Amino acid sequence: PNQGAQLYWGRYFKAFIKEHYAEDVLALASIGLDAPDGRVQVDANGEAHISWTTPLVAGNRTFDLVQAAANLVEQIAGASPYGGERLRAQTWDDLRRYTSVHPVGGCRMSDNGPTGANGGVVDANGQVYNYPGLYVIDGSVMPGSVGVNPSHTIAAVAERMSDQLLAAM
Known part of the structure; x- marks a missing residue:
């Protein structure tokens, strides 16, 4: 069987979650007001060109606020008696692998x-x-x-x- 399908769907996924994340999981998500500055332009040959500069990089206010919120939740959730371990995402590309908006x-x-x-x-x-x-x-x-x-x-x-x-x- 397809390994991707095994990992992300059905009984394989259920068993994976049960084994690794069955208790006390907290997912942190954020919603923000990003700039609507992306563009798709079609050239004379009919080719589409996409231009978009992601604001979600380290040092950007939005990214830094998401990281600050994650740090606060980590402080709260990591405090006794809760314990806890944070699954860290270092860049927005890392975050996008775990989230959907x-x-x-x-x-x-x-x-x-x-x-x-x-x-x-x-x-x-x-x-x-x-x-x-x-x-x-x-x-x-x-x-x-x-x-x-x-x-x-x-x-x-x-x-x-x-x-x-x-x-x-």
Whole structure:
């Protein structure tokens, strides 16, 4: 059998967790307001080029705050009588191996059309500018992070856009 499937799913994963992490595990996650500064541009040959500078590197305020929160939890959880051992992640690349987030953005919603500093990809109904009949209805239409778990916001935006799409049919 596939070793990756054995490690991350089913009875193998359950046995691994039971053996190594069955008691007193605390996962620390953080939610922040990152800048919506990523860009995807298509050149004259139709090739997509992605530009994004991760702010989550050591020395950056967001990264340092995540590390400070982890240190505080370690102090609390490591205090007697709890004991504890921290699984350390040294860089954001290490952290990303252990976590998943709610990605938003990438198909920015805007009422300004596709041009200008506040330009977007879709209008308030999810209709892609300059491509009639093409809609994007998911979390990617949000202009950026909302600073809290975005599940309900994504659902509300998608429900409204879906209602508008159905009404237009």
